[in-house]
Amino acid sequence: MAKLDLNRQPMPSQDAEERSHNFNEVALGYGEEQAMAEASRCLSCKNRPCTQGCPVNVDIPEFIAALKAGNMPEAATALKRKNNLPAICGRVCPQETQCEQLCLLGKKGAPVAIGRLERYVADWALGQQTNGTGKVDPSALPRPGAGKVAVIGAGPAGLTAAGDLAKMGHKVTIFEALHLPGGVLSYGIPEFRLPKAIVRAEVEYVKSLGVEVQCDVVVGKAITVDELMGEWGYDAVFLGTGAGLPSFMSIPGENCNGVYSANEFLTRSNLMKAYLFPEYDTPIIRGKRVAVVGGGNVAMDAVRTARRLGAELAAIVYRRSKSEMPARHEEVEHAEEEGIEFFLLTNPTRILADEKNWVKGLECIKMELGEPDASGRRSPVPMQGSEFVLDVDTVIMAIGTSPNPLVPRSTPGLDVSRRGTVVADTQTGKTTKDGVYAGGDAVTGAATVIEAMGAGKRSAAAIDEYVRAKVATRG
Numbered sequence: 001m002a003k004l005d006l007n008r009q010p011m012p013s014q015d016a017e018e019r020s021h022n023f024n025e026v027a028l029g030y031g032e033e034q035a036m037a038e039a040s041r042c043l044s045c046k047n048r049p050c051t052q053g054c055p056v057n058v059d060i061p062e063f064i065a066a067l068k069a070g071n072m073p074e075a076a077t078a079l080k081r082k083n084n085l086p087a088i089c090g091r092v093c094p095q096e097t098q099c100e101q102l103c104l105l106g107k108k109g110a111p112v113a114i115g116r117l118e119r120y121v122a123d124w125a126l127g128q129q130t131n132g133t134g135k136v137d138p139s140a141l142p143r144p145g146a147g148k149v150a151v152i153g154a155g156p157a158g159l160t161a162a163g164d165l166a167k168m169g170h171k172v173t174i175f176e177a178l179h180l181p182g183g184v185l186s187y188g189i190p191e192f193r194l195p196k197a198i199v200r201a202e203v204e205y206v207k208s209l210g211v212e213v214q215c216d217v218v219v220g221k222a223i224t225v226d227e228l229m230g231e232w233g234y235d236a237v238f239l240g241t242g243a244g245l246p247s248f249m250s251i252p253g254e255n256c257n258g259v260y261s262a263n264e265f266l267t268r269s270n271l272m273k274a275y276l277f278p279e280y281d282t283p284i285i286r287g288k289r290v291a292v293v294g295g296g297n298v299a300m301d302a303v304r305t306a307r308r309l310g311a312e313l314a315a316i317v318y319r320r321s322k323s324e325m326p327a328r329h330e331e332v333e334h335a336e337e338e339g340i341e342f343f344l345l346t347n348p349t350r351i352l353a354d355e356k357n358w359v360k361g362l363e364c365i366k367m368e369l370g371e372p373d374a375s376g377r378r379s380p381v382p383m384q385g386s387e388f389v390l391d392v393d394t395v396i397m398a399i400g401t402s403p404n405p406l407v408p409r410s411t412p413g414l415d416v417s418r419r420g421t422v423v424a425d426t427q428t429g430k431t432t433k434d435g436v437y438a439g440g441d442a443v444t445g446a447a448t449v450i451e452a453m454g455a456g457k458r459s460a461a462a463i464d465e466y467v468r469a470k471v472a473t474r475g
Contacts, residue, residue: 006109009038011116016337020307023191023275026334027091035120039067041105042112049102050114055454056160058082060099060114067121076125079118084163084209085156085202085453087126088185090119091194093450094328126201146170147467150234152219152407155183156449157440158240159206160456161463165238166209168464173234175217180271183242184441185449187271188263190301192308193331196270220406225414229435235467236435238459239422240452243401243441249293253351254397258285258359262294262302262398269305287394289313291362293348294398295325298446300335302396307338313392314340319347319367319380343390345369347380351395362390401446411436421445429459435470437463 012028013019019026030038042064050060059078066075079086095115103111146169151162154176162172180186182199207213219225219241228234246261248254265284273280290311292303295318307314316335318325322344325332336342345367352361366386369378408416415423415432422431422438429437439455441447 006105008041008110008113009034009116011113013334016334016339019192020304020338023308025195026192029123030116030120035067035117036070038113039064039117042068043104045104049104050099050112053099053102054082055098055450056082056457058086058099058118063121064112064114064117067117072121072124075121076128079121080125082457083118083453084160084206086118086122087198088156088194088202089450089453090115090117090122091198092189093118094448096329098450126198129201129205146464147235147471148233149173149236149238149463149467150175150228150232151238151240152225153177153183153240153242153440153442154181154203154213154215155240155242155440155452156185157242157442157452157456157459158183158238159203160453161238161240161439161460162211163206163209164457164460165463166206166211168460170464170467172210173212173214175219175223176213176215177218178271179215181213181215183240184244187244187267188298188301190266190270190305191275192304193301218406220410225407225411225433225436235470236437236463238429238456238463239407239431239436239438239442240440240456241404241407241442242452243403243421243446245402245404245420246397247400247402248397249348249399251348251350253353253359256351256353256359256395257357258287258394259351260285260394260396262292262298262396263401265302265396266298266305269309275305275309284309285394286310287392289392290394290396291315291317291343291348291390291392292396292398293317294400295320295327296398296400297327297331298401299398300327300331302398303340304335304338306394306396307340311394315343315390315392316340317343317346317348317362317364317390319345320377321345321369324377345380347382348395349387352389359393359395360391362392362395364388364390401441403442403445419445427458428462429455430462435466437466 063075063078099114100111148171151158151174154174165172185199246263268274268284272282274282274284286309290306346364350363354360366383367380370381373379402420413433424431424438424443429439437459439459440452
């Protein structure tokens with residue numbers, strides 16, 4: 001019997017100093033030899049705990065077994081059976097707290113690098129799609145005619161719901177407010193973590209399933225949900241509108257020049273290509289001393305982007321300790337390697353401005369951890385007399401987002417919570433309005449890509465059942 005390998009294959013990556021000055025992808029991906037070596041570590045557990053930890057229930061043991069056998073087409077088929085966006089998930093999904101956390105090998109050593117293997121297989125599949133041999137055969141798809149479904153939002157929840165519904169035989173149209181599909185995948189996550197060529201290819205796969213994507217359509221303004229279900233003839237609507245409304249701290253000085261929300265900063269850089277100046281002339285402030293307030297993945301994306309745009313000081317200001325940062329450990333580690341500074345147990349109290357109202361400093365106070373709050377994390381408490389000023393010329397707020405209220409306000413009968421999220425059943429996505437379903441950040445508030453995808457998948461199953469019953473009554 002072969003000796004159990006408790007160490008997993010490292011992920012090749014760009015040199016930290018070099019990558020801190022470019023927007024090329026940081027993680028380079030496994031080669032064939034590394035992928036096969038890592039796949040060989042899988043124990044092929046019969047009770048499949050890893051699959052239980054996956055929000056979209058990917059057939060993990062099946063795709064890894066096919067990879068081990070060298071059968072790449074079967075590995076890709078097993079992977080894409082449940083996941084319409086595997087090349088994206090292999091890059092941004094927090095596998096360490098989901099599928100990999102339940103891997104039995106992790107009880108004695110490092111768990112199987114499921115996410116890295118997912119990326120390897122998915123990238124192979126995209127290569128086949130690009131050269132024409134891996135495209136979806138339209139004749140293999142269910143014949144359309146079961147029903148007609150509108151999906152609002154082309155983010156991870158919407159793309160997943162649309163893809164699954166198309167596979168079930170429904171005619172699906174996605175209405176996207178921005179000029180490109182992808183949602184947060186396009187506007188929020190930087191090129192160095194998720195290349196937009198990957199997003200475009202995954203969207204093309206969804207479209208190849210028969211999904212129509214209409215961009216530059218602002219539902220709630222150009223058209224309403226009621227109109228879609230009325231004269232436009234849609235049997236059901238799925239709301240995957242995300243959570244793109246930024247939050248601020250309401251501290252003095254937030255209206256100064258040089259203060260960004262992370263949403264605007266990242267949208268200008270990612271979706272509007274400001275980082276490619278002068279090829280794209282989208283204006284963006286290239287601060288020399290940049291403070292990003294927050295400790296999540298969005299904060300890491302913003303501060304690492306600022307560093308790449310030329311910041312000499314690119315710093316995270318976070319009111320709790322490092323161990324409590326919600327960002328993925330890998331992203332924090334990459335940020336540290338790239339020279340990002342961390343002001344932990346530190347909370348901003350005021351933004352200082354010069355005579356022309358441009359940012360010249362961030363007044364902060366040191367914190368200490370007190371008793372746990374409602375989430376179980378220890379609450380930060382100000383330390384009196386510990387105030388200090390951080391010398392910065394740009395401040396980026398990355399402290400969370402909430403759903404845009406446009407669709408709920410224009411949809412009578414659609415209830416929202418006090419936080420502005422759409423009220424929907426967690427298992428089916430069913431809202432308080434008949435025929436309308438919702439999932440992802442629009443329901444939960446800002447969460448992960450894979451959680452949004454899981455919600456889209458569950459809603460698609462419920463919509464399929466609803467629409468088929470509705471069509472049957474029409475005869």
